[in-house]
Amino acid sequence: MAAGIVVLGTGGTIAGTSDVAGANVGYTAAQLGVQQLLAAVPQLAQAARGPLRAEQVAQIDSKDMGHAVWARLVQRCLVHLADEAVAGLAITHGTDTLEETAWLLHNLLPAHKPVVLTSAMRPATALAPDGPQNLLDAVTLAAQPAARGVLAVGAGVIHGAREVSKVHPLRLDAFASGDGGPLGWVEGGRVRWAHGCAPQALPPAHAGLAGRLGEGGQWHMQWPRVAIVMSHAGADGSVVDALVGAGFAGLVVAATGNGTLHEALYPALLRAEQAGVAIRLASRCPQGRMLAQADERWADPLGLPPVKARISLMLELMARA
Structure with missing residues (x-):
């Protein structure tokens, strides 16, 4: 059986809902579980190129991201990355602190498999939500054989953990990579790398710290x-x-x-x-x-x-x- 993809849910706008039908703002983040997000996008099964699993690590608005959730997320990533039956990870996250989580994971996780963070600028109940397509792109990228290390994808654009920053409070393409530019794009279910090949993934700067995590996701x-x-x-x-x-x-x-x-x-x-x-x-x-x-x-x-x-x-x- 081919190795599959694990989607880790942490909440965010991608899992948000509004009492006002079709509204893009004024919603409550982190209302839908990650299994509900997957169920809304049937194309994910094909994009994963193998088994697709989901796990709820947290359920928060990412503006409230804290150390305890970070530690738990690192611990669950380490478990799945060590599993030979897992080809890559996708993480649903809020936009507000996505760049911080991406950089933390980049510094702690082994880079032999892809870990792809994605998000949404509109809640799941919006007239035209962006979350489903972003999630599909994230799973597509996580299943890309050449992809390595911590990446982020939104509005079809692939960013590196070091460069990615949220630069706009409302636009669907809220993220940018500054002078370096994006690493690539997901277009029509295919990954196109900016320089014709996947970028090299560097070893984590603080790999030794990850070994100090206990089973419950607590640092010693x-x-x-x-x-x-x-x-x-x-x-x-x-x-x-x-x-x-x-x-x-x-x-x-x-x-x-x-x-x-x-x-x-x-x-x-x-x-x-x-x-x-x-x-x-x-x-x-x-x-x-x-x-x-x-x-x-x-x-x-x-x-x-x-x-x-x-x-x-x-x-x-x-x-x-």
Whole structure:
């Protein structure tokens, strides 16, 4: 029997419903179970190229994504990726924090099989919901023999975990990949790679951390508290001082331009560093990458946006523990 696809459900708008028939907004996320989502798209059985299974990992609005759900999702992904009867995974997720979950999984999961996140901008009860097609595309991509690693697909566009970002609050094509552009497209049930072949999947940066997960999806350690602070006109250091006083272990600064900081923010960050807090810089700019400076005090997180730089710093601190 051919290896099949497992769909892991976490909720989100793709599973949302509205009391107003056909409405695109004003809905409640995470109302339908993943089995209901699969039942609404009979074409999934053919797209999977083998057995199709589903599992409900969580049922939340992704704006409320937290560490416990992340740990459970990582644990279930590891179980299924180790199963020879599984060719790939598809994950239904809300759009709001999809890019964060994608980056977390990219850093923790083995990359020998595809893990494809998908979502929707309209609820399942909308006049023209986008979830069914996105789910079909995700299963199609997860069953693609050449696909590897953590990917995301929406509105027919394939994105990498590192590049994908939500860039629009309402459009169906709400995600983009910045300067790098998309990895490919799903068109008429077929995958077309942007450069003629599937991109190489790199080994996870923190594979060792995944081994510290227990059977119940719990880490044998605490998630470090890491916050994002923005440098902006009129900024001061009081927020930084308060976060240090509250026991945060790391701070990611969403800096202006090429990593510049407000003059009132810099001394507060120095105080935080002296108190043992890890500091990282990321740029507020949605495109491009900061150029390294010879006198740079705090490491640039390799061009990551602040929300992904935060995840990288959390994992770094966990790996040290």
